[in-house]
Amino acid sequence: MDKRLGGLAGRWWRKTRVVYERTSQSAQRSQIRHHSNMDHSTLKTLYTTSPAFSPLVPVGLLPYLAFVLLLLTFTLGFYVSTIPKATIPVRELGIASLASILGGFGVVALFCAVGVNV
Structure with missing residues (x-):
């Protein structure tokens, strides 16, 4: 080389x-x-x-899990937009971070529910 x-x-x-x-x-x-x-x-x-792969969350529950997680994401996003602004937005950052994490898991659950395994 x-x-x-x-x-x-x-x-x-x-x-x-x-x-x-x-x-x-x-x-x-x-x-x-x-x-x-x-x-x-x-x-x-x-x-x-070797034993066959079995997911931790049953595949039949994925659509419901996705719906709940995405509903919580949109609810928290709306809540963040209505709380008063603070000088140091610790509360806003915490709620927005939680909404972001829930949204990420919700999108993955939704994709897996429709057959796009990510």
Whole structure:
């Protein structure tokens, strides 16, 4: 790679690259990390015996959850717009932050409810 990079980029790359020596312990860690010590039949057995994914929130509840979260978001947004202005808006920031978080979770729940898994 040194020869392909020329000019300033090549000099920067040569100065900033870090060369790690390959020890037996780091070689073992990379084998574990990349599953190179498992053959195909072992992985296939592991795949077939693993439990299926089950979400924490049932999929049937997602539309209702999205509705409640988004309703709370709009309610809190309206409330923030009606409270009197303060010199240091700590209360406004707290309510607006809560509304933002609820809105984010509401949008994700709505997308998942209609089949756009995010």
